[in-house]
Amino acid sequence: MKLKIAVLPGDGIGPEITQQAVKVLKSVADRFDHDFHFEEALVGATAIDQLNNPLPDATLDLCKEADAVLFGAIGHPKYDNDPSAKIRPEQGLLKLRKELGLFANVRPITTYSKLIEQSPLRPERINGADMVIYRELTGGIYFGEKFISEDGNSATDICTYSVSEIERVAHLAFQAAQKRRKKLTLVDKANVLETSRLWRKTVTELAKDYPDVKLEFLFVDNAAMQMIVNPKQFDVILTENMFGDILSDEASVIAGSIGLLASASIGLKAALFEPIHGSYPEAAGKGIANPVAAILSAAMLLDHFNLTEEANAIRSAVNLSIELNVCTQDINKDNHYSTEKIGDFLDGLI
Amino acid sequence: MKLKIAVLPGDGIGPEITQQAVKVLKSVADRFDHDFHFEEALVGATAIDQLNNPLPDATLDLCKEADAVLFGAIGHPKYDNDPSAKIRPEQGLLKLRKELGLFANVRPITTYSKLIEQSPLRPERINGADMVIYRELTGGIYFGEKFISEDGNSATDICTYSVSEIERVAHLAFQAAQKRRKKLTLVDKANVLETSRLWRKTVTELAKDYPDVKLEFLFVDNAAMQMIVNPKQFDVILTENMFGDILSDEASVIAGSIGLLASASIGLKAALFEPIHGSYPEAAGKGIANPVAAILSAAMLLDHFNLTEEANAIRSAVNLSIELNVCTQDINKDNHYSTEKIGDFLDGLI
Numbered sequence A, B: 001m002k003l004k005i006a007v008l009p010g011d012g013i014g015p016e017i018t019q020q021a022v023k024v025l026k027s028v029a030d031r032f033d034h035d036f037h038f039e040e041a042l043v044g045a046t047a048i049d050q051l052n053n054p055l056p057d058a059t060l061d062l063c064k065e066a067d068a069v070l071f072g073a074i075g076h077p078k079y080d081n082d083p084s085a086k087i088r089p090e091q092g093l094l095k096l097r098k099e100l101g102l103f104a105n106v107r108p109i110t111t112y113s114k115l116i117e118q119s120p121l122r123p124e125r126i127n128g129a130d131m132v133i134y135r136e137l138t139g140g141i142y143f144g145e146k147f148i149s150e151d152g153n154s155a156t157d158i159c160t161y162s163v164s165e166i167e168r169v170a171h172l173a174f175q176a177a178q179k180r181r182k183k184l185t186l187v188d189k190a191n192v193l194e195t196s197r198l199w200r201k202t203v204t205e206l207a208k209d210y211p212d213v214k215l216e217f218l219f220v221d222n223a224a225m226q227m228i229v230n231p232k233q234f235d236v237i238l239t240e241n242m243f244g245d246i247l248s249d250e251a252s253v254i255a256g257s258i259g260l261l262a263s264a265s266i267g268l269k270a271a272l273f274e275p276i277h278g279s280y281p282e283a284a285g286k287g288i289a290n291p292v293a294a295i296l297s298a299a300m301l302l303d304h305f306n307l308t309e310e311a312n313a314i315r316s317a318v319n320l321s322i323e324l325n326v327c328t329q330d331i332n333k334d335n336h337y338s339t340e341k342i343g344d345f346l347d348g349l350i
């Protein structure tokens, strides 16, 4: 298969982890006889530094013509602590999601038996937990109008959802449930929010098309608790943008480290693959970042093009590295390997 | 001391747990020679059933003239699963918070050494965790305009915060931090939301008045993860309404059961005390609900009037009951006691 892959390393640890993912993808191309072509572009704080634009036109153009985007991470503390900054790194990622129409963010959470002993959660609670979060990604309060009053004394963010925005991501979530354990949990705050009530109504309607899937509802506050008390109850979770952001980071504790969690962002035409962790600027350049989330994001990229055997080769390599305790320091404090060494090790297994 | 206490049992398990709290408060009044006068009123689904109004005028009037409100729980599935219901139980609580100006919701989270072994979290992670969440309670997306488009195809919730709304709750949080371990963590999503940036700016300004308090910032997604990975890092958490709702329910896993967590909602004049758990309708009337959250909310009521010795008497009784494993089934599966028995037991210790 011939694929043009746009590579957007971004900020903080983004470049070093993305480099490992590209390395592994190149080996996959070699071994399975594919033609992957990689092209790099600027995004985030790095792009602001160089071009005063978190998503330069050239980057957007590249992403639009590419078959897929491999994304690193975004964000820099210098903007976080300056509430009045007009240009911010995150705008690059948000605009990219919007422009590419990446309405569904898919975040699988599983456990590794070797890591179960070091999760902050008790083994018996998480052993066998296996869920996937479908987070709506181009709507809600992230993309509604936002403004500050003229006197600077008040600020507003608007959260809007339309039936069609809800339906398209819900369809994907129902279909995923059909291929899994046939349970879908809609997480909302329908006892307070009008948008949540529209979610509940729309998803309830849609459920008629998927009679084999059991639909359940959970308020987001309760869901945040249930995620820890009994994560095994979840199969597919469907939720809006902000709740999905919070719940998926929380769910990372089940896997053992946020450094292991990959995601796919899917649109009608485009697709982008990125770790769910952030840019972790304190670690940048130190060779301590975990590249596994980026590498598993590359596996999700392969899945997306039905290169299942190829994706499984990556996942097997990751499983083996964890089995053998060949890990970065977030996972193995005592005897850890560098970002690059892990990349090389996984690469060698392809 | 003479106190008039409005009692609003509400829905589901609300009545049976509130009854235990009132019983205990009566014993406190007896033993410490106070004059507590209790008056009950309708709220929530129960009030809708009887008066088609989740917060009848008589209830609001009573709460306004009372010295404090003791609140049970609110909510009923018949409304949750009817997204088009115009009148809903939760409106009763939200309107009450707004009308009484209860802008700060204080939710302390601690551990009980006896329960550490049965938390879903590993003992070493939570042992010694001790935090208090200051949740803004009368602003944000809960109280912004909300509407559905005329064609029913889209819904909107508006989130607004003003500087003064942020300042008043922030002052309380800083003052609490001064009396504790002098650390305040502001949880927001300043990399995306305009309101969060106003929070960050306002709180940063205010911090100058509290030079002895260390101010930190955490994005809400990261906070949801840190709450499980390393809860001991938190002293006082300050956050907006919706994030506070989610984080405080999540934090309940640290205490061992949401059935143990109390809260105080504070305004300039009024104060309301309620468990953080919901109405748990599946359990209503079965005598299995944990009354401890309600009883500890009564202790927070006593604290509010500087009846410290009295409040401590309740807390000592609760500690002893947990030490002795005299608990409801959420805590002690094998050998549990009923809601009323726990109430009687605690009452007997006053």
Ligand SMILES: CC(C)[C@H](C(=O)O)[C@@H](O)C(=O)O
Pocket: A074, A075, A090, A093, A245, A276, B191, B192, B221
């Ligand atoms: C960087 C930030 C804007 C982003 C988000 O909130 O969506 C990140 O947290 C994520 O989850 O991908």
Ligand SMILES: CC(C)[C@H](C(=O)O)[C@@H](O)C(=O)O
Pocket: A191, A192, A221, B074, B075, B090, B093, B245, B276
């Ligand atoms: C019942 C509901 C409206 C309420 C809230 O979301 O504030 C509850 O969850 C709480 O936390 O007190």
